[in-house]
Amino acid sequence: MSAKRKKRRERKLHRQRHTEPKLSWAPTGEWREVLEAERLAYSRKQAAEALGVGISTIDRRVVPLLYTVKTPWGQRLIPVAELERLLREHLEPPREPGERGIAGRPPTLPRRIVERIRLDYARGRSLAEIARALNDDGVSTAHGGRQWWPSTVRAVLVRSGPPPSA
Numbered sequence: 001m002s003a004k005r006k007k008r009r010e011r012k013l014h015r016q017r018h019t020e021p022k023l024s025w026a027p028t029g030e031w032r033e034v035l036e037a038e039r040l041a042y043s044r045k046q047a048a049e050a051l052g053v054g055i056s057t058i059d060r061r062v063v064p065l066l067y068t069v070k071t072p073w074g075q076r077l078i079p080v081a082e083l084e085r086l087l088r089e090h091l092e093p094p095r096e097p098g099e100r101g102i103a104g105r106p107p108t109l110p111r112r113i114v115e116r117i118r119l120d121y122a123r124g125r126s127l128a129e130i131a132r133a134l135n136d137d138g139v140s141t142a143h144g145g146r147q148w149w150p151s152t153v154r155a156v157l158v159r160s161g162p163p164p165s166a
């Protein structure tokens with residue numbers, strides 16, 4: 001870190017420590033001193049920055065789940081309490097050490113189809129022959145596709161683990 005940047009940081013920290021308490025709004029005739037005012041609401045842009053997502057994601061996925069404040073000039077504000085509630089509701093516990101999430105789309109192929117592919121492969125059929133047989137029988141792929149390819153069969157074999165003993 002440069003000396004100039006270090007001095008700038010020290011001045012900033014000094015100012016933060018030695019500032020006078022700010023006065024905040026209170027009912028008529030009453031003032032209370034606070035060191036820092038709490039934020040009551042975020043703009044859509046501020047909420048997006050706080051969550052680390054884009055404004056379009058806020059508009060499509062977050063705003064429909066929250067109560068928002070619409071100002072007279074048309075700006076939509078997101079109350080901090082609502083954003084915190086949303087985060088609390090969607091909080092997941094941490095994973096155990098060594099536990100990994102499943103990458104990619106979830107496997108939705110029925111177990112009997114996977115076993116059929118593994119058995120045919122163990123019997124010595126080629127990937128192309130297995131794919132052709134699945135197409136002839138009208139079996140749809142894991143994601144609803146109509147066409148089986150040798151590479152798709154190979155992916156099923158790789159994902160399902162070591163081949164069974166014939």
